[in-house]
Amino acid sequence: MADGDGAGRPVGGMGEAGRAAQAVVAQYVRDGFLTPESVARAEFDVWDRTTPGRVLLVAVQVVLALRQEDGRTDLGRPVPGLDAEDARLMIRTLLRDPAAAPETSRRDLITLDRLLELLASLIAEESLSEEAVDALLEAAEESCLAVGPWDESDDRRPRDVELTDLGGLLVPTEPGLKIELMRSRKDGSLAGVTLMRGRTAIQLQAFRALGDTSWATVRADLARTMRSRGGSAEERVGPAGPELQAVVRIQGPPGKDRQTVRVLGHDGPGWILRGFVTGLGAEPDSTEEWPYDTFQGTVVRMPADPLSTDPLIRLRWPDQGR
Known part of the structure; x- marks a missing residue:
C-alpha cells in the first residue's frame, strides 16, 4: 500500500475526495447530466470535511479567479441550463462579491448540477486537457485540506x-x-x-x-x-x-x-x-x-472527559494550566 498523508491522499497524488470529484466531472462531461451515483458521490451538502463537492466548488473558483486576473469576468459562451443573468450572479458570488450573494442565495443558484454546468463550460472555453483538469482538482483538494478550523x-x-x-x-x-x-x-x-x-x-x-x-x-x-x-x-x-x-x-x-x-x-x-x-x-x-x-x-481542544454531557466546551484564562 502506498504511503499517504493521513487524509486519504497518496504522497504526491490526489486523495479520495479529489478522485471522486474527478469521476463526477468525467461522468458529467461524458453524459451531459448527473447520474444519481454521481450526486451521492459528490456529497455536496456536507461541509464538516473535505468532500468531492467542496473540491468541485473550489476548482470552479480557482478557474474564475485566474480569468478575473486576466480581466475576463464573463463567459464567452452560454452555459447550458443557465440564463445569462443567473450565470453572472453565480460567477460574481463564487468570486466572493458580497453584493451578489443574497440574490444568488434567494434563487438557490449554487447547486451541484449548475456548478458542473459552469465547470464544463469553463473547461471547454479554456480548452483544458484531461491532465490540466486533474491538476486543477488536485490543487483544489489541497486548498480544501489546508483550511480550518x-x-x-x-x-x-x-x-x-x-x-x-x-x-x-x-x-x-x-x-x-x-x-x-x-x-x-x-x-x-x-x-x-x-x-x-x-x-x-x-x-x-x-x-x-x-x-x-x-x-x-x-x-x-x-x-x-x-x-x-x-x-x-x-x-x-x-x-x-x-x-x-x-x-x-x-x-x-x-x-x-x-x-x-x-x-x-x-x-x-x-x-x-x-x-x-x-x-x-x-x-x-x-x-x-x-x-x-x-x-x-x-x-x-476537546475536553479530556469523553463521557461528559455538557454541550459547552469551557475556556480558561491564558495564564492557567490545562
Whole structure:
C-alpha cells in the first residue's frame, strides 16, 4: 500500500475526495447530466470535511479567479441550463462579491448540477486537457485540506501561527487585537471569547456535537429563533462554508434596536465551532477577511472527559494550566 498523508491522499497524488470529484466531472462531461451515483458521490451538502463537492466548488473558483486576473469576468459562451443573468450572479458570488450573494442565495443558484454546468463550460472555453483538469482538482483538494478550523489533534494544522491558549480554544492573535472572555450567566464559567479588531468583532464558542447535532441543525434553529423574535436570517455560502446573514433584535431605542450579524459555523470531530461576527465586518457588503481568517485559524481542544454531557466546551484564562 502506498504511503499517504493521513487524509486519504497518496504522497504526491490526489486523495479520495479529489478522485471522486474527478469521476463526477468525467461522468458529467461524458453524459451531459448527473447520474444519481454521481450526486451521492459528490456529497455536496456536507461541509464538516473535505468532500468531492467542496473540491468541485473550489476548482470552479480557482478557474474564475485566474480569468478575473486576466480581466475576463464573463463567459464567452452560454452555459447550458443557465440564463445569462443567473450565470453572472453565480460567477460574481463564487468570486466572493458580497453584493451578489443574497440574490444568488434567494434563487438557490449554487447547486451541484449548475456548478458542473459552469465547470464544463469553463473547461471547454479554456480548452483544458484531461491532465490540466486533474491538476486543477488536485490543487483544489489541497486548498480544501489546508483550511480550518482545526482539531488540536490534526497534524495538518499550521504550526507557524501565533495562538493564545484559552483551554478549549486556541485563537490566532496579532498586535493590537483585543480579547475578552465571556462568562456564563448560569455558573460564571468562561463560555466563549470575543476578539476585536477595529470596528469588527467575532465571538467564538465551541460545543460538543451531541446526538445528531451539527452546524446544519444549529444553523436552522438559529434562523428560526431570529425570525420568531422579529429579526431576519438568510443562509448563504461564504468563505467558511454555509453561514447566516442576519439582523437580530437587541435592547435599544427605536432605530437602534437591531444589529446586523454574520453567523459562521464548522463541524469538527465531535465538536461544533460557532462564530458571531458583528460590526463593520458583518454588513452585507463587507469584504473584510479578518473574521474568516480568525475563525478558520482557530484550534478546538476537546475536553479530556469523553463521557461528559455538557454541550459547552469551557475556556480558561491564558495564564492557567490545562
